[in-house]
Amino acid sequence: GDSVTQMEGPVTLSEEAFLTINCTYTATGYPSLFWYVQYPGEGLQLLLKATKADDKGSNKGFEATYRKETTSFHLEKGSVQVSDSAVYFCALRSNSGGSNYKLTFGKGTLLTVNP
Amino acid sequence: GAGVSQSPSNKVTEKGKDVELRCDPISGHTALYWYRQSLGQGLEFLIYFQGNSAPDKSGLPSDRFSAERTGGSVSTLTIQRTQQEDSAVYLCASSRLNNEQFFGPGTRLTVL
Numbered sequence: 001g002d003s004v005t006q007m008e009g010p011v012t013l014s015e016e017a018f019l020t021i022n023c024t025y026t027a028t029g030y031p032s033l034f035w036y037v038q039y040p041g042e043g044l045q046l047l048l049k050a051t052k053a054d055d056k057g058s059n060k061g062f063e064a065t066y067r068k069e070t071t072s073f074h075l076e077k078g079s080v081q082v083s084d085s086a087v088y089f090c091a092l093r094s095n096s097g098g099s100n101y102k103l104t105f106g107k108g109t110l111l112t113v114n115p
Numbered sequence: 116g117a118g119v120s121q122s123p124s125n126k127v128t129e130k131g132k133d134v135e136l137r138c139d140p141i142s143g144h145t146a147l148y149w150y151r152q153s154l155g156q157g158l159e160f161l162i163y164f165q166g167n168s169a170p171d172k173s174g175l176p177s178d179r180f181s182a183e184r185t186g187g188s189v190s191t192l193t194i195q196r197t198q199q200e201d202s203a204v205y206l207c208a209s210s211r212l213n214n215e216q217f218f219g220p221g222t223r224l225t226v227l
Contacts, residue, residue: 036218043119044206044218089158100213101146102171107157 002027006090006106013080013113021075021109023090031092033066033073038087080113119219121207127225128197136192136222140209147190153203197226
């Protein structure tokens with residue numbers, strides 16, 4: 001079945017540091033890929049997405065590129081801020097068969113950014 | 116318009132009691148999903164509704180779990196005879212068909 005593996009952290013960085021959170025996936029066909037973010041005390045929000053190979057999703061200074069050859073969707077940000085402290089989830093949605101609706105999530109990565 | 120809402124936000128119950136969790140989706144969203152977020156298991160899919168029908172219940176962990184949706188809107192997730200391993204945050208999401216899922220704030224369930 002489909003699965004997502006992401007670095008579990010926790011990750012602690014200083015403000016303005018470079019961030020990478022690794023995510024790899026296993027799925028049949030060509031899934032859509034997502035990064036969700038959960039800020040303290042809030043619900044899950046979509047951060048960015050990519051629906052086909054070589055697409056780059058970007059939002060709020062975060063980027064991730066859909067790499068079919070390495071089955072990866074790593075999240076990056078050049079300069080993190082304290083306000084980026086949150087839990088980040090990588091997820092996929094299968095686009096084949098009859099399961100093209102449910103999201104399969106990684107276990108989440110807690111990011112803490114210190115001033 | 117309003118986002119997905121869930122109630123209660125927190126629920127503490129005793130082992131063996133039944134609980135009901137409610138989800139109000141975004142108006143016009145035909146699809147509704149329940150997920151569970153627990154320590155060690157991450158986020159797991161439970162059930163999917165399209166309208167009032169549930170074509171995929173494959174994620175429900177046992178027959179103590181059931182869910183219904185009425186009027187193509189509100190959904191209730193019921194857990195009978197709760198166990199301590201049911202303690203988790205239960206998340207509801209809604210979407211237009213095969214589009215972005217919008218999540219509610221969740222219900223934190225604690226079974227003592």
